[in-house]
Amino acid sequence: MKTFYFTATGNSLAVAKEIGGELYSIPQVVKHSQTKFSADKIGLVFPCYYMGTPQIVRNFIEQVELESDYIFAVMTYGNFSASGVHHFQRLAAKEGLQLDYTNELLMIDNYLPLYDITAELAKEDSKNIKENLTNLVNDIKQERKSLLKQKWWERLITFFSYKFYQFKRGAADKKFSVTEDCTSCKVCEQVCPVDNITVKEKPDYHHHCEECMACINLCPENAIKHSKEQGDKRFKNKNVKLKEIIQSNR
Structure with missing residues (x-):
């Protein structure tokens, strides 16, 4: 099994690790020439x-050819997805990916x-992450076949939100802005999946940002700010190390 993932603060990498198989970073694949798996x-x-x-995930499925008897996709989300994975299903179908x-x-x-990270962390237990992930992994092990559906109003929300x-x-x-607390450690440069920072x-930003928030969330000195951020607390998935995200995105 091969599992491809895109991660910024570790959520999707934590899920990919739990699913298992050979792990491939989507940003790394996009940056290199290998196209057939x-x-x-x-x-x-x-x-x-x-x-x-x-x-970056759209770029990936447009670039590669995937051959397998069983292909699955898992979308992580934080509060409301409007069944956004259905958006990926439509894109995959256009690329001939079944x-x-x-x-x-x-x-x-x-x-x-x-979202304020402190408030988000307070809701962690109620999200039943571990239980839901276990069920999802079992589905994949058993090769369950099931595609999520999207209601008409969810599709409408997705259309306008994604256009934005x-x-x-x-x-x-x-x-984004940078405070005097910056120590030039280059973590932000190393975790950026699209080489947007030097x-x-x-940090000098080059304006082809994926808006993944990795640079802000993972700055060791909390020196990068967003003009509309809801709080000073930052987030990294507790089951993923910073060096793993650097290795994924550098």
């Missing part, structure tokens, strides 16, 4: 962005302009 099972794990699919199983997993939301994402995505870093004395 085959296995008895192939899976994709990635977060929900604006009720839909992150651009999915056998799709699901979503409710986790901690790290989108700082909308496509419009603002690259320039999203213009709302650090000399301070």
Whole structure:
């Protein structure tokens, strides 16, 4: 089994590790030339962005050929997805990628302009993450075939929300700022999945941002701010190490 993942603060990587198989970082695959992959099972794990699919995951499925008798996709989300994985199902179908199983997993939301991390962590137990993940992993082991459906009003929400994402995505870093606490450690540069940051004395943003919030959430000094952030608390999945995210995205 091969499991491809895109992660910013560790949620999707934690899920991919639990699912198992050979793990492949989607940003790393996109940056390199390998385009054909085959296995008895192939899976994709990635977060929900604006009720839909992150651009880097779209780039991935447009670039690669996946050959398997069983292909699954899991979308992680923090509060409301509007069954965003259905958006990925439609994109996959356009690329000739036949999915056998799709699901979503409710986790901690790290989108700082909308959610306070302290409040999000307080809700962690109520989200039943471990139990739901176990059920999801069992589905994949048993090769269950099931595709999530999307209600008409969810599809409408996804359409407009995702249009907004496509419009603002690259320039999203213009709302980031760096304080004097910055030590030029380059963690932000190393965790950025799209090479959008260069650090000399301070981070310099190049305005092709994926808006994944990795640079803000993972800064050791909490020196990067978002103009609309809801609090100072930052997030990294407790089951993933910083060096794993660096290895995934550098």
